[in-house]
Amino acid sequence: MLTRLAIRDVVLIEALDLDFGPGLATLTGETGAGKSILLDALGLALGARAETGLVRSGAAQASVAASFDLPADHPALAILEEGGLESEPGEPLVIRRQLRADGGSRAFVNDQPASAGLLRALGGTLVEIHGQHDDRGLLNPRGHRALLDAFARSQTGAVLAAHARWKASEEALAQAQAEIESAARDQEWLEHAVAELTKAAPEPGEEASLAEARADMQKGARLAEELSAVSTHLDGSDGALAQLRQATRRLDRIAAEDERLAEALASLDRALVEAGEAEDLLAAAGNAFAFDPTRLETIETRLFDLRALARKHRVEPDDLAALTQELSARLERIEAGGAGIAALAREVKLAREEYVEAAGALSAARTAAAARLDAAVASELAPLKLDSARFRTVVETLPEGQWGPAGRDRVEFEISTNPGAPFAPMMKIASGGELSRFILALKVALAEEGGAGTMIFDEVDRGVGGAVASAIGERLARLAGATQLLVVTHSPQVAARADRHWLIEKRSDGLVARTGVHVLDEAQRREEIARMLSGAEITDEARAQADRLLAA
Template sequence: MLTGLSIRDVVLIEALDLEFGRGLGVLTGETGAGKSILLDSLGLALGARADSGLVRQGQTQAVVSASFDPEGAAHPALALLAENGLDAEPGEPIILRRMVKADGGSRAFINDQPVSAGLLRELGSLLVEIHGQHDERGLLNPRGHRDLLDSFARADTGAVAAAHSAWRAATDALEQARADIENAAQDREWLDHAIGELSRFAPEDGEEEMLAAERADMQKGARLSDDLGAVLEAFSGSDGGLSQLRQAARRLDRVASEHPYLAEALAALDRAVIEASEAEEKLDAAGEALRHDPERLEAIETRLFELRGLARKHRVAPDQLGALLRELEARHARLEAGTEGLAQLEDDARAKAKTYRAAAEALSTARRAAAGRLDAAVKGELAPLKLDAARFRTVVEALPESQWGAGGADRVEFEISTNPGAPFAPLMKIASGGELSRFILALKVALAEEGGAATMIFDEIDRGVGGAVASAIGERLGRLAQKTQLLVVTHSPQVAARGAAHMLIAKSHDGLVTRTGVAVLSDHDRREEIARMLSGANITQEARAQADRLLEAA
């Protein structure tokens, strides 16, 4: 949900900070007041093309920030941010910011972290749908029609995705086996030689590190052997230091009771004996660990040389030789298994393909049934929107097998025909601006909560209509706004009366500078604005009375 919009130095807007809430928000104002500037500013924050002409005259740059509440940890915007390594915690706002310089160039930020305009645009499409005369996103993009139909149908697409993944894995295994057998057959002599060579050597995982460490200890022992021997000699034997300490302790023990100093000396001597004993044990352990065995050292160096030589020969790391041997043995086993192993893999791939086809066909059946229901639902919305001559259909078309995927075996696209006898065509190619917005509204109402962003903006959806049609548009916008945040730029008092919040866009001039501003209207000011929309510049009591009736009916 869009919670805030901050604009600085964009065309006629000097400084503007707006807050938005749930439900239907309407924006009104006289022609030329600057409604397009407001939408252009929001579009800039959502990743639209940066135009230096948007920078307010005399300023060096324009800045627009839009704040969103993603409402829930499962929002796809959070997943997109995580995929791109951006910080985004559930419950925290997502802030999109765009800076455009007067001399060209722009910068984009998400939560104050610099990003590309492309990522900003991708994220913006998940947060907001803007429907206007030239918009080509949201419901107009055929790539999203299949997902929208699946959501409308409450279809189980997970079974198809799982079946496709299993089929793909079985097919990959079969193709790999065929390639392995073909390659192995061509290199049979080399394969036998390599397996024999590695088997005789019998490499172990982690062997290089272990041998290198043992060699290093032995080489260190060779360097330390004289010093270590001298130290051990000082400890060992009847004349060694430890033996003499023990003899002294025994003699002192007989006389220690004769004087306190003697007792203290005995205690100190006992501690010395204990420490010396521990030192002797450590020295013995060090001597064993650093024991220099010339024959063992030579064997280690030979093994290391051969290990590294084999690794270079097979172009792998020394610790990967064991894995290479197992891989070569597996290839040899597949070669030996021959057609029998291939037959099993072929049977498995056929079974997985059959499972996928069954799941995809069930999904296609559900899609065709849902398409009929959706067509009927949209048809029921068209006549009240003055589109009674138009026809809508959901095309569910089988794809060639080469294009089957995790989403099934169908292509789905929404098409319309605006006049009797006219051919069906994609929405964006056949409808005029006003018709397009009303078609999108009819679709949105029919789809209800399924698909789309949490915030939708309709730009002059009521262009060229009035009376009952405008009332029908307002009623449907109000109904749709119960499920999502909706912002509408409108010239229709019937639509404006449906708003939960009403903002007036107006232009002011102080004799030197022209500015565009936005004011949130009170109940009284809202009544006056709707009356102005009904009667023009001169507001009459009759217009005010009609405004009251519209507000009461809403």
């Protein structure tokens, strides 16, 4: 629901702040007072084209801000989320648009920059504006199917789910057929590749393990030569250890002769112990580095074979096992392809039959609802001085190529304005006044189905008066029980039905003209309705008639 509209420097409006509430509100005023300016300003906030002519003469820029209170499940909130904009639960939605005199414009939603396209998307869910040149809302055939479904309380979920299953099964069949056709062309190569890979039987991590073992063996071969040379110096009768032991024995015979000799002997003893430990460590290392040349050759052959296979198939060695499984599966699909394709084709046939059944039930519900809607609209036409007109809801089955998740029907509202005249789309054959009344009749018949939270009728009573104007007022009041309704009107019968009444006036100081809007109290409202009844000079008879209208 629209709660507030703030306008600055738009055409003749210098500054204007309007607060709105639920129910029916009317805007009246003399011709040329600027009623259309309010609609232009609201349209600017809702993403309409930014015309520089909207900027008040002498002002640098125009701005409009519109605030809306929305329920938690309002579709506008989903649009905000999809657009990456934040909204606080329970807080109003504020749309603001600025238009510079040089033509540049900026838009904001809750003080976050937004595009005019996003504003238009939001506006479509927030406000319906019905006027003589409106080509949106009820006049757009693209929305007629959804409106009929809402009127019929149709359960479209079964059709949506059946369509998704049907298309998913078709996609699976097409993918399987494409895979089999592609694989069949390479069957000979696949058979050779699978045989080669299966024989090799590669395992994940095998290449790294072989490379590590090979490196260890190569390192052992290199170190073994050095250890052999070291052993030559240490071992044997002429080796360092034998010479050290012989020197120790000789010194032991004379060590008692001198303290220094005894100390030297102790040092030699310690050296013998360390040398013995070194000898043991060298032996252990030699055993660890020992390798079998045949084993090394086997490891190298396996490693080089794996790497060659990986290069051949353009994968990493660790991916060879997965590649074996993948190619084997492709080969199996070729061999069992006929049976698999037949099974998938049966699934497609079954899914299509389920969709046709669900869509047929939905079509029947739409056809029945169309008859009820036609009757409901027909009952509204005569009181609105459209008694020669006819309304119908066309429900046609589309070609199969156009069937979709919403069913297989095309739905469009059509009218015939004169006896014997052919039916045609509403916007193509109705005049401005007739079109507005047709929209009103349809909205009353549809009640609140598919409507935005705020609805605006621009001069729906144009060219009518008396009983017809009263009928329009009664229907607007009835419609306002379900949605917020703003009506620009010249009819006192409509104005008298309002819950709130605004007067739009244009004033001039001789240099500058300004448009203002103010809410009328009961006395002011009586005077305005009397003016609408009598014209420039308000008579007592007009006031009395205004009292009767307000009392009714």
